[in-house]
Amino acid sequence: MSIFIDSDTKLVVQGITGRDGSFHAFQMMEYGTQVVAGVTPGKGGQSFEGPDGAAVPIFNSMDEAVARTGANTSVVYVPPAFAADAILEAADSGVDLVVAITEGVPVLDMARAHAFARDKGVRILGPNCPGLLSPGKSKVGILPAQIVTEGDIGVVSRSGTLTYEAVFQLTNVGLGQTTCVGIGGDPLIGTSFIDCLEAFEADPDTAAVVMIGEIGGTDEQEAATFVKTSMSKPVVGFIAGQTAPPGRRMGHAGAIISGSAGTAEEKIKAFEENGIAVAKRPVEIVDLIKEALA
Amino acid sequence: MDIHEYQAKERFRAAGIPVPPDEIATTAEEAEAIASRYGGMVVVKAQVHSGGRGKAGGVKLAKTAAEAREHASAILGMEINGLTVHKVLVTPAEDIDTEAYVGVLVDRKRQAATFMVSPEGGMDIEQVAATNPDAILKLTVDPRYGLLPHQAYWLANFLYDDPGLIKQTSRIVAQLYRSFVDSGASMTEINPLITTPDGDVKAIDAKMSIDDSELFRRPDVAAMRDSSAEPPSETKAREAGLSYVKLDGDVGCCVNGAGLAMATMDLVKYYGGEPANFLDIGGSSNPDKVVAALEIITSDPNVKAILFNIFGGITRCDDVANGIVEATKRIEIQVPIVIRLTGTNEEAALRILEDAGFSAYTSMDAVVEKAVQLANA
Numbered sequence: 271m272s273i274f275i276d277s278d279t280k281l282v283v284q285g286i287t288g289r290d291g292s293f294h295a296f297q298m299m300e301y302g303t304q305v306v307a308g309v310t311p312g313k314g315g316q317s318f319e320g321p322d323g324a325a326v327p328i329f330n331s332m333d334e335a336v337a338r339t340g341a342n343t344s345v346v347y348v349p350p351a352f353a354a355d356a357i358l359e360a361a362d363s364g365v366d367l368v369v370a371i372t373e374g375v376p377v378l379d380m381a382r383a384h385a386f387a388r389d390k391g392v393r394i395l396g397p398n399c400p401g402l403l404s405p406g407k408s409k410v411g412i413l414p415a416q417i418v419t420e421g422d423i424g425v426v427s428r429s430g431t432l433t434y435e436a437v438f439q440l441t442n443v444g445l446g447q448t449t450c451v452g453i454g455g456d457p458l459i460g461t462s463f464i465d466c467l468e469a470f471e472a473d474p475d476t477a478a479v480v481m482i483g484e485i486g487g488t489d490e491q492e493a494a495t496f497v498k499t500s501m502s503k504p505v506v507g508f509i510a511g512q513t514a515p516p517g518r519r520m521g522h523a524g525a526i527i528s529g530s531a532g533t534a535e536e537k538i539k540a541f542e543e544n545g546i547a548v549a550k551r552p553v554e555i556v557d558l559i560k561e562a563l564a
Numbered sequence: 565m566d567i568h569e570y571q572a573k574e575r576f577r578a579a580g581i582p583v584p585p586d587e588i589a590t591t592a593e594e595a596e597a598i599a600s601r602y603g604g605m606v607v608v609k610a611q612v613h614s615g616g617r618g619k620a621g622g623v624k625l626a627k628t629a630a631e632a633r634e635h636a637s638a639i640l641g642m643e644i645n646g647l648t649v650h651k652v653l654v655t656p657a658e659d660i661d662t663e664a665y666v667g668v669l670v671d672r673k674r675q676a677a678t679f680m681v682s683p684e685g686g687m688d689i690e691q692v693a694a695t696n697p698d699a700i701l702k703l704t705v706d707p708r709y710g711l712l713p714h715q716a717y718w719l720a721n722f723l724y725d726d727p728g729l730i731k732q733t734s735r736i737v738a739q740l741y742r743s744f745v746d747s748g749a750s751m752t753e754i755n756p757l758i759t760t761p762d763g764d765v766k767a768i769d770a771k772m773s774i775d776d777s778e779l780f781r782r783p784d785v786a787a788m789r790d791s792s793a794e795p796p797s798e799t800k801a802r803e804a805g806l807s808y809v810k811l812d813g814d815v816g817c818c819v820n821g822a823g824l825a826m827a828t829m830d831l832v833k834y835y836g837g838e839p840a841n842f843l844d845i846g847g848s849s850n851p852d853k854v855v856a857a858l859e860i861i862t863s864d865p866n867v868k869a870i871l872f873n874i875f876g877g878i879t880r881c882d883d884v885a886n887g888i889v890e891a892t893k894r895i896e897i898q899v900p901i902v903i904r905l906t907g908t909n910e911e912a913a914l915r916i917l918e919d920a921g922f923s924a925y926t927s928m929d930a931v932v933e934k935a936v937q938l939a940n941a
Contacts (some may be wrong), residue, residue, distance in 0.1 A: 297878070350777060374777045381707040383675045404611040414877035416908060420734060429823020431875040435928070438875075438907060455822060457750075458675050482900070484823055487672045510826035513811070513833045514842070521807040522820025523777065528691045534830075551834060552827055553929055 272404030272449040273424065273469035273476075274367060274395070275343065279408045279534040280342040282307045282335045282365065284356045286318050286328060290371070291347035294412055296320055298345075299482035301409040307335040309344075316466035345369040345401065345410050349559070357394060361387040369410050370397035370460070377523070381459045387460060394460025395522070398523065400452035413437075414451060421446015423559060424470035426463060427482035428489075428522070429453055432510060436480060437545035439556050448476045455522025463493035471501050478504045478562050480544070480555055485511035486532045488527045491540040498544035507541040508549045509534045565774045566613040567788045570653045572752065579743035581736055581754075582766045586655035595636030598654040600629035605657035608635040613793050614645040615688075615693035622649060625657055650792055653727040658768055663756035664723045665689050666737060668744045670751070670775075674704040678739065679711075679743060681719050685756035711741040732765040733757070745787055748778025797860050804856035806845060813838025815938045816861035816899075818854075820845050820879070828873045831928065837936030840867045854891035862897060869900050871935035873928060875909035875933070885913035889920045900938045904931035 281298070281542035284292035286308025299305050299320040307327055308318045329335040332344065344365050348356040353372040361383070369388070375397045387394050395402065401411010405418040407459040412430075417438040423445055427433040431454055437450050451466050453459055463481060470476045479501075483490035490509065497505045514520050516527040527533050537538040541548045547562065549555045567575075573583045580833030585602075588611070589595035599606045606629075610622030617623050622644050626632035626724060628712045642649045647653040663685035671678035681689045682700045684692045692699055701722040704820075705711050713734075720733035736757070744752050758891040760766065779786040791799045807822065815837045819825035829839035841864065845857050859868055874884050885905060892901070917924035925931040 279591075376748060376777045376781075377670050377775045377780075378677070378707065378745060378748065381670070384675045385707055392772065394835065412878060414908060427712070427823070429821060431819075431821025431877065432823030432827050434875050434877045434907065435824060435827075457670060457672050482823070484826060489672070508827075510823050510830060513829040513839055514826060515809070515811065518809050518842075519776075520809060520826055520842050523775075525822060551831055551929065553927075 271473050273466065273473050274393070274402055274449065274451065275408045277407045277409050279308045279343050279410065280304050280339065280341045281410060282309055282332065282341040283300070283347065284309045284332070284344055284360060285347035286310055287313055287529070288349075290348055292318065294347060295326070298398055298409050298414070299324060301415045303408045303410060306339040306341050309335050332359045336364045341365060343367045343410060345371060346397075347371055350374040350376070353397065354383045358382045358386055361390050361392040361394070361437045365392065367393045368396065369395045369399070369401050371399065371401060371411055373398040374454070377456070377458055380456065384458060384460055387559065394474050395451070396454040396456070396459060398456040399454030399459070400433065402449060402451040404449045405447055411452070413452070417441055418450060419446040421448070422475055422477040423447045424466070424473070424476040424479040425450040425482075426466040426470070426479065427452055428484050428524070429482060429510065432482060434510070435552055436482060436555050439553065440480070440559065443556055445556065445559060446475060455524050457524040459524070463489050464496045467493060467496055467501060467505070476503065478506065478559055480559065481505055481507045483507065483509045483537055484522070484525050485514050485520065485527050485534050486522070488532065490537040494540040494544040494546055497525055497546055505546045506549065506555055506558040506562060507546045508552060508555055509537045509541070532540070565776055565779065565789055567772050567774065568611040568613070568651070568790060568898055569770050570608065570611060571788045572772040572825070573767070575743050575747050575772060576740070576767055576770055579739040579746070581739045581743070582764065584655050584768060589636055589652050589654055590650060592633045592640065595654050596629045596633035599626060600852070602654070602656045602753060606632050606640060606654050607657050609633055609653045609655070610639050610642065610649040611642060611651040611653055612644050612647040612649050614647050617644055620644040637929045642926050644910060647793060658758060658766065659760050661759045661761050663700070663758055664742060665692070665753070665755045666679070667741060667753040667759050668749070668751070671704060671870070676707050677741070679703045679705065679719055681723055683723050689755070705741065711738055714934040716852070719856070726763075728763055729759055729765055732854055748775050748782050749773060750775040795920035797836035797863050800856070801843070801860050804840055804853065804860070806843060806853065806860070808860060809842040809862065811841050812837050812866070813840045814866045814868040815866040815935050816864065818843050818845055818857050818861060818870065819873045820875060824873065824875060828871070828928070828932065831932040832871070832936060835936040837935045837939055840864055841851055851887045851890040851894070854887045856895060858891055858895055863880060865897060867886070869902065869935045869938035870897070871931060872901065873931065874905045874906060876909060876913070878908045880909045881905040881907055881913035882909040882916060885916040891915060902934050902938065903929055903932050
């Protein structure tokens with residue numbers, strides 16, 4: 271099994287005719303993801319050409335796309351100015367999961383979108399995230415397919431390339447993954463570490479979890495408590511940003527130490543106090559997972 | 565993006581919040597002239613993007629215009645938390661009866677704008693939260709409805725008993741919420757919100773940070789950016805579309821991805837070095853971006869070695885390697901460069917770099933250790 275997406279995932283790509291949307295729609299189809307529709311307002315009736323001449327119908331709107339194709343998931347590659355509206359539209363259309371890749375969505379726009387999605391019972395992943403990939407089953411987002419392999423490790427992270435780094439090292443030593451999830455680097459994200467940990471705990475095929483956090487907020491601290499109280503599976507952690515100065519945004523909009531809160535130090539401490547083995551360097555993640563599974 | 569106190573006060577006034585008048589001076593003479601126009605006692609306040617201005621000696625009361633001139637002369641050019649003061653605000657001193665705190669910020673856990681108010685104003689709210697949490701009321705605003713009238717009343721009622729003060733303050737918190745939303749803010753603060761012996765409520769300090777993602781649609785707010793308040797290298801990085809933060813070390817870092825960039829800095833420290841910067845070059849293999857990154861890193865005289873750490877995912881390592889080779893042909897670099905690439909097409913990338921005379925690595929630890937060694941040599 272896997273979490274959130276699998277071979278039954280039927281995906282709509284919002285912004286399929288844009289530069290990023292079209293490139294990644296093609297990549298996802300190549301990986302085997304069922305891309306059943308694209309949405310670009312004003313381009314309904316056209317079709318998108320995937321690998322080997324596969325044609326994906328394009329619709330003007332999400333409600334049409336879902337009604338006509340039975341899609342259950344959407345991925346958003348819409349520019350920041352329109353991304354929140356696209357996410358709201360997706361959350362209103364009947365899909366269960368909306369994966370928001372776009373970086374730079376105004377935070378107050380996302381506050382509205384998250385409130386709306388919560389009421390509708392729709393899961394948002396992101397925004398400002400690389401998406402997720404269940405090896406051998408489905409890929410939604412921008413994670414590079416060639417660095418993953420099937421196996422029993424769950425990976426959840428706030429970062430993109432740092433996740434790839436960890437996943438690639440796992441793959442290189444034959445430790446495959448059930449699902450790799452990037453939850454996003456923004457201050458307001460739809461799916462938290464705890465949501466992912468809960469799903470990994472419930473997934474019979476996941477044996478252990480790698481959790482990669484960074485400075486800013488308290489999501490990691492709460493996740494650490496959850497691990498102690500509600501998880502039977504071993505969790506290995508890494509926190510980026512020990513050398514980050516307070517008050518400065520480190521790339522990700524959410525990676526900022528506010529006052530004295532959200533430091534790497536307090537997160538590492540929370541991990542250690544709650545039974546999560548913490549890697550001091552990314553390369554140690556593999557060793558700690560091996561120990562946890564031994 | 566942080567804006568200055570005087571700019572935040574302009575936003576407040578536009579929203580209708582009562583704020584005493586003020587003017588900005590860049591010289592001691594101007595400060596004196598402003599003070600004599602106001603007559604009476606004035607306060608001279610350093611305008612820098614930093615807390616703790618008072619403790620640093622950047623806020624002074626002046627009884628006369630001549631004294632305002634002396635204070636301005638001492639404050640202008642002063643350094644507060646590493647930031648040089650270029651401007652002072654001069655404002656009439658107010659008679660203060662009580663001081664309260666009113667703030668709005670985007671609360672990550674509650675996923676919405678959240679008010680924090682406390683009758684214990686004039687001090688650091690984090691300190692109040694630590695020592696007397698019952699003195700703070702937190703209230704989350706549903707973004708779909710905005711601040712409702714009864715919520716504004718609850719906030720005001722928590723601060724004061726007097727009906728007149730409550731009425732004024734209900735209006736002020738509603739105006740503050742509007743200002744927060746209309747400015748695309750991520751945080752705004754009135755500390756202190758004062759009451760006067762005459763029964764007036766006024767904001768005598770103002771703080772606001774803007775969500776960078778809002779700037780594209782708020783040109784009036786974007787125009788408030790003060791580039792003199794940041795190192796020139798950070799201005800240049802922003803214009804080149806790079807995420808860059810200058811630090812004090814000597815190992816220049818150029819990394820793709822924010823998380824990996826932070827992890828790289830941490831590893832520099834782990835191996836006994838100090839990172840000179842945070843720099844996320846993004847997913848691009850565009851030589852122009854690499855050139856801009858190298859120019860920014862090498863403009864820092866402390867940098868003794870440059871470290872590239874690139875994970876090729878969708879971006880191919882060989883494309884990035886070509887970008888680096890191309891960039892280093894266009895710009896002369898005086899310090900050693902070490903490069904680590906891993907992921908898609910890494911073998912081809914290593915050949916390209918070695919043919920061009922670079923030390924290339926696939927291990928993150930090995931390259932960081934080497935960079936630290938070169939910087940310490």
